[in-house]
Amino acid sequence: MDKEEGEKMTTLRTTVVFLLGFYTFCQETRASVQGASVPGASVPGASVLGRPLLYGPSTALEKTVEEFQCEVLRYPKEESILYQLFREGDRSKALGFYSALSGEMANFPLYITASYEGYMVCVASVQNNTVIQPTVSQRHHLRVVDPVNGAEVVVQSGSVEFYEGKPLSLRCNIAKGTHVSYQWLVDGKPLPLSPSHNQTQEQLFIYRMVPQDSGEYTCVATNQLNITKVYSSRSTAKVIKVKELVSEPDLLFLVLKERDGTYFALVTCQSLKGTPPITFSLYSRSEFISTETVDERFATFSIPVVLDLHMGFLQCQAQNGDRVVYGQWTAMHVVAVGGAVTMHYNTDVGENFSIVGLRFYCSVERGTFPQYRWFLNGTVLEGRGEFYWVENQPEQSILLLSVGRSSAGTYHCEVSDSFDGTTVIRSEARYIDKEVLNHLPTTVVAVVFGCFLFLVTLVTTCCFIGLLYQKRQCLVEKSTLDLKLGLEMHNIMVSDDDEEFLGRQCIMDEEEYMEDDGVVRAARIVDSDQEEVESTDEWLQLL
Ligand SMILES: *[C@@H]1O[C@H](CO)[C@@H](O)[C@H](O)[C@H]1NC(C)=O
Ligand SMILES: *[C@@H]1O[C@H](CO)[C@@H](O)[C@H](O)[C@H]1NC(C)=O
Ligand SMILES: *[C@@H]1O[C@H](CO)[C@@H](O)[C@H](O)[C@H]1NC(C)=O
Ligand SMILES: *[C@@H]1O[C@H](CO)[C@@H](O)[C@H](O)[C@H]1NC(C)=O
Numbered sequence: 174m175d176k177e178e179g180e181k182m183t184t185l186r187t188t189v190v191f192l193l194g195f196y197t198f199c200q201e202t203r204a205s206v207q208g209a210s211v212p213g214a215s216v217p218g219a220s221v222l223g224r225p226l227l228y229g230p231s232t233a234l235e236k237t238v239e240e241f242q243c244e245v246l247r248y249p250k251e252e253s254i255l256y257q258l259f260r261e262g263d264r265s266k267a268l269g270f271y272s273a274l275s276g277e278m279a280n281f282p283l284y285i286t287a288s289y290e291g292y293m294v295c296v297a298s299v300q301n302n303t304v305i306q307p308t309v310s311q312r313h314h315l316r317v318v319d320p321v322n323g324a325e326v327v328v329q330s331g332s333v334e335f336y337e338g339k340p341l342s343l344r345c346n347i348a349k350g351t352h353v354s355y356q357w358l359v360d361g362k363p364l365p366l367s368p369s370h371n372q373t374q375e376q377l378f379i380y381r382m383v384p385q386d387s388g389e390y391t392c393v394a395t396n397q398l399n400i401t402k403v404y405s406s407r408s409t410a411k412v413i414k415v416k417e418l419v420s421e422p423d424l425l426f427l428v429l430k431e432r433d434g435t436y437f438a439l440v441t442c443q444s445l446k447g448t449p450p451i452t453f454s455l456y457s458r459s460e461f462i463s464t465e466t467v468d469e470r471f472a473t474f475s476i477p478v479v480l481d482l483h484m485g486f487l488q489c490q491a492q493n494g495d496r497v498v499y500g501q502w503t504a505m506h507v508v509a510v511g512g513a514v515t516m517h518y519n520t521d522v523g524e525n526f527s528i529v530g531l532r533f534y535c536s537v538e539r540g541t542f543p544q545y546r547w548f549l550n551g552t553v554l555e556g557r558g559e560f561y562w563v564e565n566q567p568e569q570s571i572l573l574l575s576v577g578r579s580s581a582g583t584y585h586c587e588v589s590d591s592f593d594g595t596t597v598i599r600s601e602a603r604y605i606d607k608e609v610l611n612h613l614p615t616t617v618v619a620v621v622f623g624c625f626l627f628l629v630t631l632v633t634t635c636c637f638i639g640l641l642y643q644k645r646q647c648l649v650e651k652s653t654l655d656l657k658l659g660l661e662m663h664n665i666m667v668s669d670d671d672e673e674f675l676g677r678q679c680i681m682d683e684e685e686y687m688e689d690d691g692v693v694r695a696a697r698i699v700d701s702d703q704e705e706v707e708s709t710d711e712w713l714q715l716l
Pocket of ligand 3: 523524525527529
């Protein structure tokens with residue numbers, strides 16, 4: 174048998190199968206149409222069987238007994254009818270049989286198992302009569318519910334404690350249950366809506382965990398038989414901890430003095446964020462100095478210091494998880510206080526132009542850690558008093574005063590190193606009271622009056638100059654106008670036929686140039702002749 178013949182046979186077989194199928198289909202359709210066309214009537218002597226009707230619950234609990242009914246409304250008299258219940262598409266094994274005479278309704282008590290899930294059909298046939306074709310009911314769907322139980326959270330991504338940025342994958346496993354839906358809770362509340370959260374059925378996936386995602390994760394598995402009968406199972410909580418990565422550390426230091434007179438710096442590396450333990454390290458350029466792993470967000474290192482010497486740059490490093498972050502390079506240069514200490518003030522003026530408040534400023538020329546002290550009549554003023562308030566800033570110290578009887582006296586400030594009180598630099602002293610402040614010094618009066626006089630003179634002079642200048646400008650402007658008019662007139666006259674004139678002039682210039690060239694050469698020859706003549710004359714003169 175060659176290939177072509179084989180193909181023909183296949184086509185033939187297909188056609189036969191198709192025709193057989195079509196015949197069967199026609200038979201069933203005819204039966205059902207006849208059954209449906211005269212409902213509720215048994216036709217005596219009819220040799221056809223109506224289409225069976227299948228009744229029963231659409232939802233059933235597993236391991237319970239449920240009843241299904243099947244009946245035909247058109248059936249042949251005096252014939253025993255066999256009803257069979259099948260799963261759709263599987264006629265090999267009947268779920269139940271029922272033999273009925275004279276239009277009795279078939280009853281199928283079924284012990285429900287998970288395998289009954291799906292569609293079922295009822296087939297009716299007349300027993301011992303192969304002439305009458307069996308008929309099939311419409312399919313009936315059954316949902317088999319097994320109450321959910323034993324929900325449990327499984328962390329598929331592995332660890333329950335990890336650093337931010339990692340994904341989390343959870344799964345809600347159940348011991349049993351069908352048609353289950355799942356809900357996730359964090360600390361007893363539904364999951365926040367977020368594009369990084371993805372929930373599909375029993376799975377929960379979070380792409381990038383942040384510290385705020387930490388919490389107790391619970392899943393609730395639910396299924397229901399009908400509106401009133403709902404089963405649910407809640408898992409125990411799974412604690413997920415998302416650790417924060419450490420942020421760039423800042424470097425701060427302060428200087429202290431040892432008993433033997435040497436100095437050392439306490440260098441603090443400090444991060445604002447990060448879950449401990451954190452490992453802090455201190456570097457000086459490429460050189461490693463020290464490292465420490467701490468249960469806080471800072472670590473302190475002690476290094477020796479020489480005053481007024483640039484000791485290079487320091488840098489803090491911080492590490493937790495698999496992240497290492499670096500701080501800024503900071504110069505290690507501690508300068509002792511030195512130079513002049515200056516004290517100046519400015520005033521606050523009240524409603525009636527009298528001075529009611531005063532701000533003294535004290536600053537020192539140099540010094541990394543200056544400490545300021547204020548004195549009134551030789552007594553230290555600290556913090557906040559009845560009439561004053563001290564505010565220390567890194568570059569200066571401010572003493573705020575309310576001017577009154579108690580604030581009268583002699584003020585001065587002193588600066589020393591915060592780590593060493595041996596060097597003290599004093600500012601000049603200054604006596605202040607209400608009268609001194611409100612009394613205008615004669616120099617000020619003189620200066621103000623002088624300024625006023627000068628201004629008056631200046632304004633007067635300006636007025637005079639202004640008047641004179643205005644007159645002259647009138648003349649100047651008129652002559653400028655005349656000149657402008659004249660120019661414009663000239664332009665109008667010239668622009669009448671200037672194009673042709675200009676073109677001709679151009680050509681003429683070139684010819685003239687050519688001629689000139691010849692003339693110049695000729696002239697040169699003449700010149701040289703003349704020179705020869707002249708030189709001969711000179712010779713003659715010399716002789
Ligand atoms: C059908 O035939 C079987 C034997 O083939 C017999 O046992 C049975 O009684 C018959 N039933 C009816 C209803 O005629
Ligand atoms: C739901 O099912 C239960 C158990 O089978 C039954 O007792 C109840 O009446 C049903 N309720 C509704 C509204 O169908
Ligand atoms: C100016 O006003 C203040 C209150 O603002 C008052 O204490 C003071 O006596 C007044 N001075 C004069 C000169 O009127
Ligand atoms: C400070 O001394 C002056 C005299 O030099 C005196 O008038 C003033 O009341 C004193 N001030 C205080 C607060 O003791």
